[in-house]
Amino acid sequence: MTDDTKPAALMSIGELARNSGLSVRTIRFYCDEGILESQRSGGGHRMFDADSATERLLLVRRLRALGLGLDSITGVLRGEQSMEEAIAAESAELDIEFRSLAWRRASVRAMETAAPAQRIERLALLAAAQDGNALHECLIRFWHRILTPIPRSDSDGWVCWNVPEPPTDPSVDEVVAYAELAALASSPDLNNAVRQQYWRDRPDLIRDPRALYHEMGEIMIDVVPLVADGIPSHSGNELDRFVTAHATARGERDTREFREHLLRDATDSDPRIHRYWSLTDQLLGPRVTIGRAHDWLYNALAEGSAVAAG
Structure with missing residues (x-):
């Protein structure tokens, strides 16, 4: 045998x-x-x-x-x-589990460090914010609602730049900031205020929202460095282009009356909007967000109108 x-x-x-x-x-x-x-x-x-x-x-x-x-x-x-595929899948699962545990750890520490008078409010905030990925999706949906007239393929880059990813291993301050940011984005009132700030009117009153969106993007590219360099808001080319873009989108001209129209019912000074962008800045670090660029243009517009009225 x-x-x-x-x-x-x-x-x-x-x-x-x-x-x-x-x-x-x-x-x-x-x-x-x-x-x-x-x-x-x-x-x-x-x-x-x-x-x-x-x-x-x-x-x-x-x-x-x-x-x-x-x-x-x-x-x-x-x-x-293959064994490699199985191990890679397990690694991905562990990454998700680690992020979840890191988020919970930061939340618990946030409760430990909270002043007694803040604990009930902070507990409610953090209890509703234990899934960082779900919060991120909430922020993305918020901005897609603001930019509803714009195709997703056009607005995805904007959203990616201005919406912070949930920190992988958040600090106490980061987990509280992210939870508060998502809570603000869940407010219908803030949605309406930001929509008014961005479009300055109902989007359906604008002839070509997509053209206005792209023109605003070009303007913001030039405004962001001014904000980053700490240059005070002022009248000039950037503001003129901002006004012209809005006027053209409505079949209007850049006049004193139209500039006053852009300031009428403006929500740029809404403290909730400022808080939203302050939290975003905290999470994104040195990156200049569109919120700060919008604020620069609004201040330039308001200051210019005040000078003209005087």
């Missing part, structure tokens, strides 16, 4: 348990789950291929030690996914 035709050596479940370091009960469980194959002896006992069964159980044991679930391990053993 050659090695190729010689029957494979078999071992009992007890021997397999000693070789693999797993309990008999665990091996039976793996058999029932289809992870390990066995055959029955004449007496009805489970028997296993001495080499392949031990090797298979060692692989299962090592993958379990890394935290992989049975579904992932079964997929690897059946060739439905």
